[in-house]
Amino acid sequence: MDAALVDVPVVIVGAGPTGLMLAGELRLAGVEIVVIDRLPRPSGESRGLGFTPRTMEVFDQRGLLPRFGEIVTSKLGHFGGTPVDFGVLDGAHFSVKDVPQHRTEAVLGAWLAELGVQVRRGRELVALTAGEDGVRIDIEGPDGPERLRAGYLVGCDGGRSTVRRLAGFDFPGTTATMEMYLADITDCEVRPRPIGESVPGGMAMSVPIGDGVHRIIVCERDNPPRERTGPPPFAEVAAAWQRLTHQDISGATPVWVSAFGNAARQVTEYRRGRVLLAGDAAHIHLPAGGQGMNTGIQDAVNLGWKLAAVVRGTAPEALLDTYHAERHPVGRRLLTNTQAQGLLYLSGSEMQPLRDVLAELIAYEDVSRHLAGMISGLDIRYDVGATDHPLPGRRMPHLELVTADGGKTSTTALLHSARGLLLDLADDPGTRRAAAGWADRVDTVTATPHDTAQDRPPHGATAVLVRPDGHVAWAAPGGPAELTAALERWFGPSR
Numbered sequence: 001m002d003a004a005l006v007d008v009p010v011v012i013v014g015a016g017p018t019g020l021m022l023a024g025e026l027r028l029a030g031v032e033i034v035v036i037d038r039l040p041r042p043s044g045e046s047r048g049l050g051f052t053p054r055t056m057e058v059f060d061q062r063g064l065l066p067r068f069g070e071i072v073t074s075k076l077g078h079f080g081g082t083p084v085d086f087g088v089l090d091g092a093h094f095s096v097k098d099v100p101q102h103r104t105e106a107v108l109g110a111w112l113a114e115l116g117v118q119v120r121r122g123r124e125l126v127a128l129t130a131g132e133d134g135v136r137i138d139i140e141g142p143d144g145p146e147r148l149r150a151g152y153l154v155g156c157d158g159g160r161s162t163v164r165r166l167a168g169f170d171f172p173g174t175t176a177t178m179e180m181y182l183a184d185i186t187d188c189e190v191r192p193r194p195i196g197e198s199v200p201g202g203m204a205m206s207v208p209i210g211d212g213v214h215r216i217i218v219c220e221r222d223n224p225p226r227e228r229t230g231p232p233p234f235a236e237v238a239a240a241w242q243r244l245t246h247q248d249i250s251g252a253t254p255v256w257v258s259a260f261g262n263a264a265r266q267v268t269e270y271r272r273g274r275v276l277l278a279g280d281a282a283h284i285h286l287p288a289g290g291q292g293m294n295t296g297i298q299d300a301v302n303l304g305w306k307l308a309a310v311v312r313g314t315a316p317e318a319l320l321d322t323y324h325a326e327r328h329p330v331g332r333r334l335l336t337n338t339q340a341q342g343l344l345y346l347s348g349s350e351m352q353p354l355r356d357v358l359a360e361l362i363a364y365e366d367v368s369r370h371l372a373g374m375i376s377g378l379d380i381r382y383d384v385g386a387t388d389h390p391l392p393g394r395r396m397p398h399l400e401l402v403t404a405d406g407g408k409t410s411t412t413a414l415l416h417s418a419r420g421l422l423l424d425l426a427d428d429p430g431t432r433r434a435a436a437g438w439a440d441r442v443d444t445v446t447a448t449p450h451d452t453a454q455d456r457p458p459h460g461a462t463a464v465l466v467r468p469d470g471h472v473a474w475a476a477p478g479g480p481a482e483l484t485a486a487l488e489r490w491f492g493p494s495r
Contacts, residue, residue: 018279025304048293054377080344176261437494
C-alpha cells in the first residue's frame with residue numbers, strides 16, 4: 001500500500017547547525033516545517049569548532065548567545081597560519097574557539113523544541129520530484145516509507161548532499177589532492193598549536209577543547225585521498241602525527257576520528273525552483289579558519305525570513321532569487337580564501353617567501369582589516385539597490401538605545417523576534433507614517449542612542465531599515481519614496 005501523502009509548507013533535510021538554524025528562523029516567522037535527518041540520533045561529532053564574530057552577532061540577534069553559557073572569546077584569528085587581529089574591526093564580538101559542534105547542535109535543538117519543532121530522525125530521503133507547485137518527497141523511515149508534498153524543500157544535508165544529487169544541481173570545482181585527518185583525543189597531552197604549524201612534510205594543529213579533550217588535525221602533504229566506507233583507524237592518524245611531530249600519541253583514547261580533503265566545489269545555483277541548498281550542501285572547501293559551519297548558519301539566516309515571507313504570501317516568490325544573488329558570492333569568496341590559505345598552510349618551503357611577505361603586509365592596518373573582515377564575515381555587503389549612503393547592505397552594528405518611553409534596549413535585542421525593524425533615530429513622524437502599511441511585518445521603534453559619545457548612529461543615519469537577518473536595507477538621510485521602495489522590495493506590498 002502506498003504511503004499517505006502529507007502536505008507540508010517546508011521540508012528541511014539535515015539536522016546539522018545549518019538545518020536547525022533554518023528551522024528556527026522559519027518557525028519564528030510562523031511557518032510549519034518538517035525536519036528530517038537520516039541519523040537515528042545526533043552523531044556527537046564536532047567537525048565545526050567555535051564561531052566567527054559574525055555568527056556570534058547572529059546568535060546574539062536571536063537571543064541565543066546566553067544559552068551557550070560561559071564562553072571564551074578571542075580577538076586572534078589567522079589567515080593561512082599568519083595571525084590576524086579581529087580587534088581592528090568595529091564588531092561587538094570576537095571569535096569563539098571552544099564550542100564544539102555537538103554543543104551547538106544541542107543548543108539549537110533545545111531552542112527548536114521550545115518553538116514546537118521536532119526533528120524526525122532515522123528518516124532518509126530516497127527520491128524527490130520537483131514541480132511548479134511543490135516537491136514530492138519519498139522517505140524511508142523506521143516505520144516504513146513516508147511520502148510528503150512540500151511547498152519548498154531545502155537541502156542542508158552536508159557535503160555529500162542527497163538533495164543536491166537528486167535535484168540535479170551542478171557542483172563544479174576541484175577534486176581533493178590530499179587526505180587529512182581530524183581527531184578528538186583524551187588521555188594524552190599534546191603541545192598546543194592553536195593556529196596550526198607548518199612542519200616538514202605538512203601541517204599539525206592541536207588545541208584543548210575542554211573536559212580533557214584535545215582536537216588534533218594532521219595534514220601530511222604526501223597522503224593522497226582514498227576511497228573509504230568509514231572513518232580511518234586511529235592508528236593511521238597517530239602514525240601520521242608521529243611522522244610530522246615526532247610525538248607518539250598511539251596510546252591516546254580517540255573520542256572520534258574523521259578524514260577530509262581539500263576539494264573545493266560550489267553549486268552553480270542555490271535555488272532550482274522550489275528546491276534550495278544551504279551550508280555544505282551548496283559549498284565544500286578546506287576547513288581553514290573554521291568558516292564552513294559559520295557560513296552555513298549565515299546562509300540559513302539569509303534564507304529563512306525570505307522563504308517564510310514567500311510561504312506566508314506577504315512577499316513575491318522573486319524574493320527567493322535574492323538568496324542566490326547574495327549568498328553565492330559569499331560562498332565563492334569562501335572557496336577562494338580557503339584555497340589561498342591551503343596553499344600557505346600546506347605547501348612546502350617553496351611557499352615560505354610568500355608567507356614572509358604576507359606577514360609584512362598584515363602589519364599594515366588596511367591589510368589587517370581587509371583579511372580580518374574576510375574571515376570574520378563582518379565585511380559582507382549585499383547589493384540592496386542604488387544608494388549614496390554607505391550603510392545599506394552592511395550588517396547593522398550593535399547600538400545601545402533608549403526608547404521614546406524611556407526604556408532601554410539595543411539594535412541586537414530588537415531583532416530577537418526575527419522581524420523587520422525600522423529604527424527612527426530622529427523622532428520623525430514622516431518616517432513612521434511611511435512604514436505604517438508594513439506594521440504586520442516591520443516593527444517601528446523610535447529611540448536615541450544611550451550614550452551619544454559611545455553609541456553614535458553609524459554614518460550619521462537618522463533612520464535605518466533593518467532586515468530580519470541584521471543587514472540594512474535603507475538608511476536616512478533619504479526621502480519617504482526611497483523608504484517605501486525598500487519596504488516593498490524586501491517585505492512585499494503594503495497592507
